Every structure is written in C-alpha cells, then in structure tokens.
Amino acid sequence: MSEPAPATNYLNWNYSIRSWLLTTDHKRIGLLYLMGVTFFFAIGGLMASLFRMELATPAGNLVTADTYNKLFTLHGVVMIFFFLVPSVPGVLGNFVLPIMIGAKDVAFPRLNLASWYVYIIGGCITLYVAVTGGLDTGWTFYTPYSSTYANTKVITAALGVFITGFSSILTGLNFIVTTHKLRAPGMTWMRLPLFVWAIYATSLIMVLATPVLAITIALIAIERATGIGIFDPAIGGDPVLFQHMFWFYSHPAVYIMILPSMGVMSELIACFCRRRIFGYSFVAASSLAIAIIGFFVWGHHLFVSTQSPYAGMVFSFLSFLVAIPSAVKAFNWTATMYKSSVSWQTPMVYAMGFMGLFLIGGLTGLFLANLAVDIHLHDTYFVVAHFHYIMVGGALMGYLGGLHYWWPKITGKLYPEWWGKFSALTVFIGFNLTFMPQFVLGFMGMPRRYYSYPVEWQALNVLSSAGATILGVGYLIPMIYLIWSLKNGKPAPANPWGAKGLEWTTPSPPPMHNFEQTPIVTEEAYAYGNEGHGHG
Amino acid sequence: MKHHIVPVRLYLGIFGALMVLTAITVTVSFYDLGFLNTFVAITIAVCKATLVILYFMHVRYSNKLIWVFAGAGFVWLVILIAFTLSDTMTRAWIPLPPPLPM
Ligand SMILES: [Cu+2]
Numbered sequence: 001m002s003e004p005a006p007a008t009n010y011l012n013w014n015y016s017i018r019s020w021l022l023t024t025d026h027k028r029i030g031l032l033y034l035m036g037v038t039f040f041f042a043i044g045g046l047m048a049s050l051f052r053m054e055l056a057t058p059a060g061n062l063v064t065a066d067t068y069n070k071l072f073t074l075h076g077v078v079m080i081f082f083f084l085v086p087s088v089p090g091v092l093g094n095f096v097l098p099i100m101i102g103a104k105d106v107a108f109p110r111l112n113l114a115s116w117y118v119y120i121i122g123g124c125i126t127l128y129v130a131v132t133g134g135l136d137t138g139w140t141f142y143t144p145y146s147s148t149y150a151n152t153k154v155i156t157a158a159l160g161v162f163i164t165g166f167s168s169i170l171t172g173l174n175f176i177v178t179t180h181k182l183r184a185p186g187m188t189w190m191r192l193p194l195f196v197w198a199i200y201a202t203s204l205i206m207v208l209a210t211p212v213l214a215i216t217i218a219l220i221a222i223e224r225a226t227g228i229g230i231f232d233p234a235i236g237g238d239p240v241l242f243q244h245m246f247w248f249y250s251h252p253a254v255y256i257m258i259l260p261s262m263g264v265m266s267e268l269i270a271c272f273c274r275r276r277i278f279g280y281s282f283v284a285a286s287s288l289a290i291a292i293i294g295f296f297v298w299g300h301h302l303f304v305s306t307q308s309p310y311a312g313m314v315f316s317f318l319s320f321l322v323a324i325p326s327a328v329k330a331f332n333w334t335a336t337m338y339k340s341s342v343s344w345q346t347p348m349v350y351a352m353g354f355m356g357l358f359l360i361g362g363l364t365g366l367f368l369a370n371l372a373v374d375i376h377l378h379d380t381y382f383v384v385a386h387f388h389y390i391m392v393g394g395a396l397m398g399y400l401g402g403l404h405y406w407w408p409k410i411t412g413k414l415y416p417e418w419w420g421k422f423s424a425l426t427v428f429i430g431f432n433l434t435f436m437p438q439f440v441l442g443f444m445g446m447p448r449r450y451y452s453y454p455v456e457w458q459a460l461n462v463l464s465s466a467g468a469t470i471l472g473v474g475y476l477i478p479m480i481y482l483i484w485s486l487k488n489g490k491p492a493p494a495n496p497w498g499a500k501g502l503e504w505t506t507p508s509p510p511p512m513h514n515f516e517q518t519p520i521v522t523e524e525a526y527a528y529g530n531e532g533h534g535h536g
Numbered sequence: 537m538k539h540h541i542v543p544v545r546l547y548l549g550i551f552g553a554l555m556v557l558t559a560i561t562v563t564v565s566f567y568d569l570g571f572l573n574t575f576v577a578i579t580i581a582v583c584k585a586t587l588v589i590l591y592f593m594h595v596r597y598s599n600k601l602i603w604v605f606a607g608a609g610f611v612w613l614v615i616l617i618a619f620t621l622s623d624t625m626t627r628a629w630i631p632l633p634p635p636l637p638m
Binding site: 180208234245296308310311 | 601609
C-alpha cells in the first residue's frame, strides 16, 4: 500500500481501439465482457419493464398478445444466454482467476479473445432477430412451437444461441486448463481461493453440457431440412425427447449461472468477516458436487409432460439431493460469520442480499421438486418467482457484489461507499417487492406467459410492477456511480479491503503481466488472523 | 511436455481402416438384419470414433489427465442416454391414432 503504483498498467499502456479489440490480455477481455453483458442486461431489462407495464392492468391493452410473447421470449433468451451465463465467468472470472492463481494470463489468450467475438456474433444474430420480427417460443425453444408451429425466426434465433454456446465452451476449456497448468509455485489445489473452485466447477459444466444444447438446436434444424422424425410425432419423433435434451443442458446451466456467484460469496464473506471460510474443503467439494449432481435432475422440468411416473420419482428424489451441497455452502457461510466482527461495506451488503434471496429461492425449489406439489405449481408464477430468486436474487446479486469488490482492482478507482450501500438496499427491496407477490399469484394459480388475467389478481400484479420499477432504479444507480468513479473516484490502493489473496498483492490497476515477478504461495487461502485481531 | 511422433504410415493405416469400416456400414445397410440393424451400425460407428480419438486426437499418447477428461465426455453421454431411456422405456405408451388425411 505504501509503494506508489507503477506508471504503466494494463489500462494505460496503449489507448488505441485496436489495442482493445485485438487484445489477448485476460484483464482487457474481462472488460470487453463487462461492456457486452451490461449492454445485453439493459436490453433484457427493457423487455421486462415493458411486459411488467402490460401486466399492471388485467386487460391486455398495452401490447398485443403476439408482442407480449416476443417480449418475454427475448427477455429470457437475452438474460440467460447473453447476460447470466457469461456475466461472472466472462467478467470477473476472466479478470481475477489468473491473478488469483498467480498466473500472467489464461492458458490460451487468443482463444479467450475468440470466445468474446463468438459471444458478440451470437448476440448480434439475436439482436437481428429481435428487430426483424422477434421470436415467440419462450427461451426454451420447445417443440412444436419451434418446429411444426413456428411462425417467427426460430432457426435464426437458434443459430444465435448455438453460436454463443461455443463461447461458453471455449471459456470453460480455457479456465480448466489454466487452473490445472498455470498455478504459481506453492498454489496447491487446497490453497485455491473458493472462487477458483467455483469457476472450475462451472467450467466443467460448460464443457460437458453446452454441446448437448448445440446438438439439440441442430436437430431442430435437421428435422426441418430433411423431414427425418426426431421431435415431431407425426413423422415418428417424440416432442418430449426435445425437453429431455434441452434440460440436460439447461438445468446444469442454472448452475453455470449460480455457482460462480457462490464463489464470489465465499470471497466476500471471508474478506468482510476476516475469517477463513468455515469448512473450506467442504465448500470447495460442494461446488464439484453441485456440478455433478446437477446433471441428474433435469427430469423435474418434465413432471407434467408425458414423462413416466417412474422417471418422475427418480428425478424428484435426485432433485432433493442437490439441496445438500447448496445447504453445505449456506451453513458454512453462516458458520464463518458466526461471532466474527463483520464490516458492512458495499460488497458485504450485496452478499447478505444473496444469502437471503438465495435461501428463499433454494427452499421454494424443494416445493417444485416435489412431484405432487409441482402438478399444482407447474407453469405458474410460483416457478417464475422461484427461479428469479435464484437467478436474479442469487446470481445477479453475487455478480454485483463481486463487481463492487473487485472494482477498485479493475479500475484503480474507489466508488462512493454510501451510494454503493444505498443501491444494494434498493435492489434488495425492489427485488422482493417484485417477486414475493409472484409466489402468491402462482400459488393462487396464475399461469406464466399470459398477457391478461382475472381482475382479482390486479393488486398483487401492481405491487410486482411497482417493485420492478424500484429494482430498475436500483440497477441504474450503480451504473451511474461506477461510471462516475472512473473519472472522479479516489485512487484505489492495492488492497482497499485489507483482503487476503494474490490479486490484492499487485497494484490497482494491475500491471500488464499482473505481477512484477511470479509470486510464491506459502499459506492457505484466507489466512486471516495471522496479523492479530481487529481490522479496519 | 514431450510430444510423441506418430509415423505417417500409422496415420495412413488408420485412415484406411476408417474407409474400410465406412464401406462395411454402407454394405450392411443393404441387408435387413432386423433388430440388429441399429446395433451393427452403432458398433461400427463406435469403433471408428475410438480410432479417431486414440490416434488422430493423440489421446493414446497422452497422460492420465487427458484420459480422464476424454472419458468424462463419454460417461456424460451415457448419463444423457440412460436417464432419457429411464423415461421412454417405462412410459405407458398410448397407441397413436392413424394420421389424418392431408
Ligand atoms: Cu431444473
């Protein structure tokens, strides 16, 4: 902290556009991802605000039914494939993972840049679909909406998702090889920060699951082009086979979205409680357990399809099983906080938001994993509320917490702490106001994906739309003060939080090759308490 | 990392084997073997894939970690197929009505 930051760093060594667009520096690629995911988040958020406006009144009077279908479809496609999946791995993983393990870069820097371009190409195709007629199948591309009865640009949209899938595969491959091969001397597996464990587990899912999504999408196109029966029962196919293959990717994809944020959580809790994470090895192993068990539960999306009751029972049981590693994390974070002296800085406030919201999201998942209860709740707003608590309450809160935590490292600037806490609280309140009423609506039987509803449900829908407005403001505030801080923020010291971890031993912003010399690791992760009690 | 040098003759031999197997697949397709049709076709395909992975993709000469990762892909394929079959093989199939006249 005392030594002055060196004059050149990864940001200021070259300002040309070319040096950004052709960069192979993982830190700059992380920032390219930051711009990409922020853009797509704004698009997805815009769609959400439009259909929440429609749902403020029972009658379908703001947009037509067709437009409504296109709005929620695009919201889902953009938010899942172009925001949630690439957000934490693409932005934070790219930026901090190599630094955390003491490496100069990822294992394949050019492949890393390629994966960003592949992501952007997939995104452009999706935007093209959005402005030239849209897509109305829902983000799940279910047959026969996407095959026999397709009346929108299904194949083009599917191509966009197909292409962006390869970005995930390349990123996952890169992180796996990086973690295996580029760890600094002394950085053993059991000394890895839990964020690295989480990203590693996520990468395994990306590499093992995403190809199945690509194959499934390709099969839709093949069925259309050749007339070979795959999903269409009229020519000998099975529409439920599509659901099997789709969810073989898409359930694990939930963990692609949430696991990285769980990794962020471990970093935040350890830093702001000044403690080693309680049960480190269990939290690390639970990431792998979630990644693996997550592949055996996909049938819980098919309980009310024609899936056999026998398969339903097996998938129901296995779905309950995932609760165990998730609970291991939640309990161990709580145990870490127990009797520690917590400093309530912005990232920690986000982390507490994650804890509360992920808890509700996870526990309501148990309702849905229950065969009989799911018959009542399937395709209602209860499901919508449940997965938003996981994806937005969990994954997005973790992403924002991590972004605030590493922002001083990434940019070399501090953001206004008061505004940070204010935005975290606004997001928390807005989020609950938006989605808590949806649990009630779903329980009362309001189906998802309808643009009008009976009058007696208006009060709860208005609450939800009002909450969405607050939530929108909550997301705008950080966008404003973070951008403001780039120019006006106080310069950040190398280690503004007094945190452990290699990324805090290098200047903010880091030099081009991360470290002046390769660090040698001599202690476990989160070795707090070696410097005595107290902090500040 | 040491790289194993594979003689060109081996590559050509593998290529020849793949061509022969392709010829067998095509030839077999002219005979109706009943329930063995799929079985034979998939067996030949698996042999070809194994040759490609072991020799063209150099897995045969790679370390244990590469074997684990290459193997994992196939274990996951088995998960996909086995659990999907756990549904389709235990469904109460309702006979389809005859197709509507177009
Ligand atoms: Cu699921």
